[in-house]
Amino acid sequence: MSTVPPRRLTTATDAGDLRWPHERIELMGPASASRTAHMRSLDRALLMLGGSAAGLGALQLALTLPDSGSLWWVHLVIIGTFACFIVAGLLAWQLRPGNPMGMIVTVGGFAVLAGTLGNTGIPALVAVGSVTATLVLAVTVHLLLAFPSGRLPDRASRVVVVAAYVVSLVLEAPRYLFDDPAASIGTWLQRVAGAVVVVASAVILARRVARARSAHRRVLIPLFVYGMLALLSVPLRPVLLEPLFGPVTAAVVQFVVIAGVPLTFVLAMLRGGFAREGELEELATQLGDGEPRRPSELLARALGDSSIQVLYWIPEQAQWVDETGVVVDVPDDRAHIEITLADELIGVIVYDSYLIADPEPVRAAGRVLALALERRRLSAQLLAQRDALITSRARLVTAGDQERRRVARALHDGLQVRMVLLALEAQRIASDATGSTPIDRDRVVALRRELDETAGELRAFVHELMPPALVERGLCAAAEDLVDRMPVPTALHTEIVDGSLSADIESTAYFLIAEGLTNALKHAQAQRMSVRIGRVAERVVVEVHDDGVGGAATRPGHGLHGLADRVHALGGILQVHSTAAEGTRLRAELPCRTPQPEAL
Known part of the structure; x- marks a missing residue:
C-alpha cells in the first residue's frame, strides 16, 4: 500500500478485473444552468415517450380485441407485459439518466409490442410482427450482459449480444419468407444458434458471479437466474409448456415470465446503487446551504454507492488521511479518481467500479465538490495535527508525572531515610555524652532537633510532589x-x-x-x-x-x-x-x- 499519490493506472471495465480506472479531475465549477435545462428536457421527452407508448398499446387493443372472442384476456396479458417494460424502463431512465439500462428496458417493451403485431390482422403490421417476433429475447440477452452499467464491458459480451440480435432478426427470416422444408431448416438453425447464444451468455454470467463480491452476488444470482429462465421459456414452450398447459395457456405463461424481466432488472438496478446523475445538481445546493454531512455521504447519495470514500492528500507529511484526520492508504483494489485544484492535488474519490462502471458521474461530482473538498482537506489536516498535539501533550503530562513519582520515591526511600538514621545517631551520641561536656551534648540535641524539622519539611515536600497514599493505594x-x-x-x-x-x-x-x-x-x-x-x-x-x-x-x-x-x-x-x-x-x-x- 503506497502513501504517495498514484499517477497512472491501467483502465479495465470487466467486473472481475482488479485493474481499476484512475483519472484526474480539474476544477470546472458547479453544475451549470444548461445541464439543469437538459434534465428538464429529458423529463419532458420521457413523458412524451410514455404517452406515445400508452397510445400504441391502446391502439393495438383496439385492433385485436374486436376479433379475439373468448381469448380477449390473452391480449390484455400481452399489453400488460408491454406496460411492465415501458413503466419500468422509463422509471429507470428517469432515475438513472446516465445509465443506458432504462433505455434498453424501454426498447424491450416496444420489442414486445412489435412482436405481437401479427394479431392485428393488418398485413403491414403482420409483416412487422413476423420480423420482430423473437426480438424481445435478444433484448433480454442484452440486458443480462449489460447489467449493471448498461454498457457491454468486454468483447465477448458484445459478440454474444450481436449474435443474439442476428438470431432474432436475421435467422427469423426463413420462417416468414419460405415454405417448408426451407422454413423448417431455418427454424432448426435458429434454435441451434439461439441455444449457443444462451449457453455463451450463461458462461459469461457465471464468470461474473464468480468474480463478484459477496454483497453483489446477492443481487446478481437471482437476477441472472431469472433472466436465463426467461430466455429458456421460448425453447421450452413447445416441448414442455404446451404439453402441460396447452398452446394458449403456454403462451400466457411465457408472457408472464417475460413481464417479470423488466421489473427484476429495475429493482436490481435500484438496489445495487448505480450512478444517479440526476442528483448531482443537489450537491452544490446542499453545500451552499451549509449541508452538515460529509462529502462522502453526499457522494454516496448522489452516485448510489454507499462505499464511496473521500481521502485527502497532506503534502507536508506525504500521506493520505480520511475525513477524521486518520492516516490511511488509497486502496489498491478499488477505482479512484484524483481531484486537483489549481494544479494542486487535494484528494481522491474512491468508489466501486462495479456499481459505477462509467467514471464520468464521479468526475462530474468531483468538479462540483472540488472547493468543498479543499476545505475539508484543510479541516482533516487540522484534525490530524490536533490529534498529534493532544497525544504529545498527554505524553508530556505522563512523562512529568513519572518524573515526579521517581523524584518522590528517591526522596522518600533515600534521602529521608538517611536523615532519620542521622537523627537517631545524633540522639544516641547525646545519650552517651557525659556531664563533663554539656556543651557538646546540647549541640548534639540541637542537631537532632534540626534533623527532625528538616525531615518533616522533606516529608511535606514529598507529599506535595506526589502523595505516598496516591502512589501506593x-x-x-x-x-x-x-x-x-x-x-x-x-x-x-x-x-x-x-x-x-x-x-x-x-x-x-x-x-x-x-x-x-x-x-x-x-x-x-x-x-x-x-x-x-x-x-x-x-x-x-x-x-x-x-x-x-x-x-x-x-x-x-x-x-x-x-x-x-x-x-x-x-x-x-x-x-x-x-x-x-x-x-x-x-x-x-x-x-x-x-x-x-x-x-x-
Whole structure:
C-alpha cells in the first residue's frame, strides 16, 4: 500500500478485473444552468415517450380485441407485459439518466409490442410482427450482459449480444419468407444458434458471479437466474409448456415470465446503487446551504454507492488521511479518481467500479465538490495535527508525572531515610555524652532537633510532589487522607474503585481536589466543603464544592489555570462555577485512560 499519490493506472471495465480506472479531475465549477435545462428536457421527452407508448398499446387493443372472442384476456396479458417494460424502463431512465439500462428496458417493451403485431390482422403490421417476433429475447440477452452499467464491458459480451440480435432478426427470416422444408431448416438453425447464444451468455454470467463480491452476488444470482429462465421459456414452450398447459395457456405463461424481466432488472438496478446523475445538481445546493454531512455521504447519495470514500492528500507529511484526520492508504483494489485544484492535488474519490462502471458521474461530482473538498482537506489536516498535539501533550503530562513519582520515591526511600538514621545517631551520641561536656551534648540535641524539622519539611515536600497514599493505594484513598486533614467539615463521595484509572488520570484528579480544597481554605473562607469522584460511561467526573465567598477563575499564572491545561492535555474538560457569596464549584471530566497515539 503506497502513501504517495498514484499517477497512472491501467483502465479495465470487466467486473472481475482488479485493474481499476484512475483519472484526474480539474476544477470546472458547479453544475451549470444548461445541464439543469437538459434534465428538464429529458423529463419532458420521457413523458412524451410514455404517452406515445400508452397510445400504441391502446391502439393495438383496439385492433385485436374486436376479433379475439373468448381469448380477449390473452391480449390484455400481452399489453400488460408491454406496460411492465415501458413503466419500468422509463422509471429507470428517469432515475438513472446516465445509465443506458432504462433505455434498453424501454426498447424491450416496444420489442414486445412489435412482436405481437401479427394479431392485428393488418398485413403491414403482420409483416412487422413476423420480423420482430423473437426480438424481445435478444433484448433480454442484452440486458443480462449489460447489467449493471448498461454498457457491454468486454468483447465477448458484445459478440454474444450481436449474435443474439442476428438470431432474432436475421435467422427469423426463413420462417416468414419460405415454405417448408426451407422454413423448417431455418427454424432448426435458429434454435441451434439461439441455444449457443444462451449457453455463451450463461458462461459469461457465471464468470461474473464468480468474480463478484459477496454483497453483489446477492443481487446478481437471482437476477441472472431469472433472466436465463426467461430466455429458456421460448425453447421450452413447445416441448414442455404446451404439453402441460396447452398452446394458449403456454403462451400466457411465457408472457408472464417475460413481464417479470423488466421489473427484476429495475429493482436490481435500484438496489445495487448505480450512478444517479440526476442528483448531482443537489450537491452544490446542499453545500451552499451549509449541508452538515460529509462529502462522502453526499457522494454516496448522489452516485448510489454507499462505499464511496473521500481521502485527502497532506503534502507536508506525504500521506493520505480520511475525513477524521486518520492516516490511511488509497486502496489498491478499488477505482479512484484524483481531484486537483489549481494544479494542486487535494484528494481522491474512491468508489466501486462495479456499481459505477462509467467514471464520468464521479468526475462530474468531483468538479462540483472540488472547493468543498479543499476545505475539508484543510479541516482533516487540522484534525490530524490536533490529534498529534493532544497525544504529545498527554505524553508530556505522563512523562512529568513519572518524573515526579521517581523524584518522590528517591526522596522518600533515600534521602529521608538517611536523615532519620542521622537523627537517631545524633540522639544516641547525646545519650552517651557525659556531664563533663554539656556543651557538646546540647549541640548534639540541637542537631537532632534540626534533623527532625528538616525531615518533616522533606516529608511535606514529598507529599506535595506526589502523595505516598496516591502512589501506593490509589485516588480514593489519597482523597480520603486529604479530606481527613482538612480543618473544616469536608464530605467525600466516591463512586469508583481504586486501580480502575490510569496513573496520569488519578494524579490529575488528585491535584484538582487538592487545589480546590486549598483555594477554598486560603482565599474563599469556606466553612464547609465537599468532594465527589464519580464515573459517567467512559469518563471520570471530579467535583469540588465549597460555600465560600466565590470569585475563583482560571487566570494565567494561577493554580487553576495550570490544572486546566493539564486536564485539557489529557482530553478532559474543566469547568469553574464561582459566583460571589455563593461559593465555588470545580467540575472536571477526564477519560478513564490516558489518550494513546493513533497507530500509523
